[in-house]
Amino acid sequence: RFLLVEDNQELAQTVQSRLTLDGHGVDWAESLAMAEDHLAVTSYDLILLDIMLPDGDGRDFLTAHRRAKRDTPVIVMTARSAVSDRVALLDTGADDYV
Numbered sequence: 001r002f003l004l005v006e007d008n009q010e011l012a013q014t015v016q017s018r019l020t021l022d023g024h025g026v027d028w029a030e031s032l033a034m035a036e037d038h039l040a041v042t043s044y045d046l047i048l049l050d051i052m053l054p055d056g057d058g059r060d061f062l063t064a065h066r067r068a069k070r071d072t073p074v075i076v077m078t079a080r081s082a083v084s085d086r087v088a089l090l091d092t093g094a095d096d097y098v
Contacts, residue, residue, distance in 0.1 A: 001025040003044045005035045005061070006077065007053050016046065031055045046074050049094075051078040059092055066093035 002019060007030050008072075016026045027042065029035035032055050035047075037059055047065075051058040063083040073095040086097050 001027070001042065001044050002046045002048060003027050003029060003038055003042075004048045005029045005032070005053065005058065006048070006050045006052075007031065032058070032061050034063060035061065039070075047072055047074045049076050051075050051076060051080065051089075059089065061090070062092050062094060 002024050004012055004015055004026055006015065006028070009030075012028050012030070016028055019026045021061075027038050027044075027061075029038050032053050035049075038044075049058045049062065058076065058078075062076070065072070065074065074093065075096045075098060076089050076094045077098055089097055
């Protein structure tokens with residue numbers, strides 16, 4: 001089961017549809033608050049995390065996720081492509097970056 005944290009509805013629906021076709025269950029959260037709500041009641045095998053969200057920064061979510069000793073793999077999805085952004089996200093605890 002995957003948690004997709006993405007505020008762009010069109011992109012989220014595309015990713016969710018593709019992953020569902022591959023046989024994965026995907027819950028979609030449009031905000032960090034919704035993501036926390038999902039995590040409070042469901043365990044996930046993977047979190048796909050956008051950085052720029054309407055109610056905060058995905059980096060803060062990632063930091064809190066790791067500080068809570070949650071080991072769910074997190075793949076960060078963002079348009080940012082600077083090497084410094086990539087290194088910072090991986091240092092924060094992201095498992096990968098696309």
